[in-house]
Amino acid sequence: IIGITVKKSENFSQWYQEVVLKAELIEYYTEISGFFIMRPATMYIWNTIRKWFQERIEAMGVEETSFPMFLSQKSLEKEKAHVEGFAPELAWVTKAGEKDLDVPVAVRPTSEAVMYPYYAKWIRSHRDLPFRLNQWNSVVRWEAKQTTPFLRAREFLWQEGHTAHLTEEQAAKEVLEILELYAGIYEQLLAVPVVRGRKTEAEKFAGGYYTTTVEGYIPSNGRGIQGATSHCLGQNFSKMFDITVEDPNEKGKHLYVWQNSWGLSTRVIGVMVMIHGDDKGLVLPPRIAKIQSILIPVGLTAKMTAEEKEAHLKKLDEILDILKKAGVRAESDLRDGYTPAWKFNDWELKGVPLRIEFGPKDAAKDVVSYARRDTGEKGTIPIAELTTKVPEMLETIQQDMYNRAEKAFREHRLQITNWDEVVPALDAKNLVIIPHCLVPECEEQIKEMTKGRSDESPDTPEGQKAPSMGMKSLCIPFEQPEGIVKGETKCLNPQCSRFAEAWCMFGRSY
Ligand SMILES: O=C1CCCN[C@@H]1CCCn1cnc2cc(F)c(Cl)cc2c1=O
Numbered sequence: 135i136i137g138i139t140v141k142k143s144e145n146f147s148q149w150y151q152e153v154v155l156k157a158e159l160i161e162y163y164t165e166i167s168g169f170f171i172m173r174p175a176t177m178y179i180w181n182t183i184r185k186w187f188q189e190r191i192e193a194m195g196v197e198e199t200s201f202p203m204f205l206s207q208k209s210l211e212k213e214k215a216h217v218e219g220f221a222p223e224l225a226w227v228t229k230a231g232e233k234d235l236d237v238p239v240a241v242r243p244t245s246e247a248v249m250y251p252y253y254a255k256w257i258r259s260h261r262d263l264p265f266r267l268n269q270w271n272s273v274v275r276w277e278a279k280q281t282t283p284f285l286r287a288r289e290f291l292w293q294e295g296h297t298a299h300l301t302e303e304q305a306a307k308e309v310l311e312i313l314e315l316y317a318g319i320y321e322q323l324l325a326v327p328v329v330r331g332r333k334t335e336a337e338k339f340a341g342g343y344y345t346t347t348v349e350g351y352i353p354s355n356g357r358g359i360q361g362a363t364s365h366c367l368g369q370n371f372s373k374m375f376d377i378t379v380e381d382p383n384e385k386g387k388h389l390y391v392w393q394n395s396w397g398l399s400t401r402v403i404g405v406m407v408m409i410h411g412d413d414k415g416l417v418l419p420p421r422i423a424k425i426q427s428i429l430i431p432v433g434l435t436a437k438m439t440a441e442e443k444e445a446h447l448k449k450l451d452e453i454l455d456i457l458k459k460a461g462v463r464a465e466s467d468l469r470d471g472y473t474p475a476w477k478f479n480d481w482e483l484k485g486v487p488l489r490i491e492f493g494p495k496d497a498a499k500d501v502v503s504y505a506r507r508d509t510g511e512k513g514t515i516p517i518a519e520l521t522t523k524v525p526e527m528l529e530t531i532q533q534d535m536y537n538r539a540e541k542a543f544r545e546h547r548l549q550i551t552n553w554d555e556v557v558p559a560l561d562a563k564n565l566v567i568i569p570h571c572l573v574p575e576c577e578e579q580i581k582e583m584t585k586g587r588s589d590e591s592p593d594t595p596e597g598q599k600a601p602s603m604g605m606k607s608l609c610i611p612f613e614q615p616e617g618i619v620k621g622e623t624k625c626l627n628p629q630c631s632r633f634a635e636a637w638c639m640f641g642r643s644y
């Protein structure tokens with residue numbers, strides 16, 4: 135095999151593309167651009183996430199549903215207000231066979247318009263509340279921008295939860311419960327730290343009331359990335375779709391229900407690849423690795439007799455059995471015709487967290503040799519201690535991967551109160567947390583003011599200019615630093631004369 139041909143630090147986008155392909159996560163669907171094939175290694179990760187999340191939302195009382203994948207022009211009309219911005223992304227079916235459809239139907243980009251007419255039909259009494267459905271499916275959004283595996287595709291897998299509540303407080307409580315589960319998927323399964331917060335008015339889901347989000351950080355390019363969102367829709371959609379219940383306290387009076395909708399997609403896999411991968415390929419957090427430990431026989435030279443080799447491989451099989459009994463997802467690579475070195479590269483490329491080598495020298499000392507994929511650390515483990523040492527080591531790897539990523543994120547989230555430090559901070563691959571007025575127009579201005587680089591001479595020829603991406607607001611972190619005095623502290627944008635409302639995290643982003 136040829137491994138990854140570029141360095142992550144030198145050509146990040148090509149590095150990423152090679153990793154997802156050569157680690158057999160993805161295949162490009164070359165028939166139609168913007169679509170990707172997800173292979174077994176990906177589906178193992180997605181299914182691990184799905185089991186973890188499904189178990190927890192079931193415990194909350196969320197039930198599963200499956201709605202049709204098409205929506206009608208009519209039901210879309212109800213959402214007209216905020217849908218027009220999305221119209222270019224809608225995929226339409228206009229024909230069946232040779233015949234034109236009387237009325238074209240749209241492929242779901244999300245399922246509010248599909249589901250809510252039936253919420254109106256099913257939700258009649260406050261006793262029907264809280265009403266909670268989730269579906270696991272794929273949606274289609276005909277992105278105009280350049281697509282990237284996992285991060286931006288024209289079809290992706292996700293779950294979409296849609297719930298209805300009697301009061302704003304009940305809805306608010308669930309929004310945060312779900313957001314915490316999203317953070318848990320990132321932090322506990324993918325070893326990826328996220329900042330929890332609320333989207334600004336400019337960045338929230340326009341059809342909703344407010345949006346809460348978990349925001350990630352990609353050290354390689356210093357960009358922020360939206361990880362998953364949990365929206366409170368307020369009564370906006372219940373008014374559009376007439377979803378009401380009789381007021382329990384006042385006969386004959388009707389109340390619009392308070393709704394939430396929340397979604398997490400296969401984008402999470404791309405974030406994990408980008409953060410943990412290295413120049414040898416994928417690096418998988420053990421909790422989501424299909425193979426946590428690969429056993430490779432070494433030192434089986436031609437000098438060994440067939441009996442000796444057989445005896446050795448029998449011992450290796452016993453070791454494999456010990457690991458499996460200890461709950462480790464272990465496999466052995468006994469492929470003939472490949473050298474140990476070749477096998478080492480192959481499994482490193484695929485991100486297997488822990489390699490275990492077993493040769494005659496190890497056998498003589500009743501040990502195995504190991505190599506950690508995340509740090510490269512090597513050593514030996516007595517066979518008698520495998521049952522405890524290997525699971526411990528896998529947990530240590532998981533924790534170390536998280537801690538390293540958390541430290542990188544924390545060190546690149548700079549609290550800034552001097553505007554002149556902002557662009558240099560962005561150019562040094564940081565996100566910034568600044569006092570901000572939270573007004574959309576001010577955000578637009580800031581996006582313009584932060585394009586290009588600070589270290590770029592004005593006469594740099596246009597073609598050589600750095601990515602001219604300005605910074606966007608990512609979220610208003612729930613964890614607010616001290617220091618903003620309402621009605622006194624000014625918004626950091628020098629062209630804005632408003633007072634600061636909160637510390638807001640900004641960054642160049644996906
Ligand atoms: O983000 C989530 C979580 C899961 C359920 N949905 C919400 C909001 C989805 C916003 N959104 C996102 N993208 C869209 C694309 C479209 F083409 C159309 Cl017509 C609508 C939308 C749209 O409403």
Ligand SMILES: [Mg+2]
Nearest residue numbers: 220223275277
């Ligand atoms: Mg979009």
